[in-house]
Amino acid sequence: MSSMMAAGSRRMLVPLRPRALSQQRKILAGLAAAFAVTLLSVVLLISSLPAASSPPSRRRHGIHAASTTARGPPAHCGAMSASLGEFGDMMVSMLPRDLAFTAFVASPESFRRVLGLRHNDSAAGLKASDDTYAVVSRVLGFSAVPLRLRSGDVALHGTARLLDLDSVSGLKVHAWRDVDGALVVNGVRSECVDIVRDETVVHVMAGVLMDAEFERSLSLQN
Known part of the structure; x- marks a missing residue:
């Protein structure tokens, strides 16, 4: 009797494994996609920082250059x-x-x-x-x-x-x-x-x- 129940449980469990593996693959694929999107967003943000900070730097250098070339020191x-x-x-x-x-x-x-x-x-x-x-x-x-x-x-x-x-x-x-x-x-x-x-x-x-x-x-x- 017990051997029949064990055999029945094995028959019931076997069909569930492919479905569980398929769900796990979908979850992992979703996590990987989310991680890739997050990583791409971080890379884009970091790459945009120098471009955002360079205009103020150029303005400061422009002011300094204007003070030494446009006006310059008095002749005396x-x-x-x-x-x-x-x-x-x-x-x-x-x-x-x-x-x-x-x-x-x-x-x-x-x-x-x-x-x-x-x-x-x-x-x-x-x-x-x-x-x-x-x-x-x-x-x-x-x-x-x-x-x-x-x-x-x-x-x-x-x-x-x-x-x-x-x-x-x-x-x-x-x-x-x-x-x-x-x-x-x-x-x-x-x-x-x-x-x-x-x-x-x-x-x-x-x-x-x-x-x-x-x-x-x-x-x-x-």
Whole structure:
């Protein structure tokens, strides 16, 4: 009796195997197809990333190229590489030649317009020369920071946190780089940048860096 039941169960199980295998093959085929579609989607996504990120990079390089070719440095920057003007040269000469500094030096016109210093002041006598030296040395304290900082080291405005520095006199110096390549330091734009004097990097500014107290003293004198 038992042998008959075993034989019957074998006869019942045998027809189910091909059907089960067929279902398994269909499931595996479906999984393989889904995996292939997913893998293809990932590959397409990865391959599209460089194309999506390259336009901003080209725009940044385009801005940099425009700043150096379309506008370029003013014509007098070449001359300033040799001479910063009487008071600019005086200011830089006060810095140690073998130590790293960055000096945001006022242009000759800014020395005249803002500080009232003119070429004849240093040759007008001992009293005038002493006063001129005192003013220039005071401005140097606001304008020099104890590190070498080229314009390319400063982030473009709006792309990163502004650069915060302390001058040798303790004035807070906030710097960023404009899209045309000019530096803007405490609201004062540069006229020429990256002039190297020994270990000092000089940026010629269209204004004078100073604190509120010194600015008030100038207004009282005027």
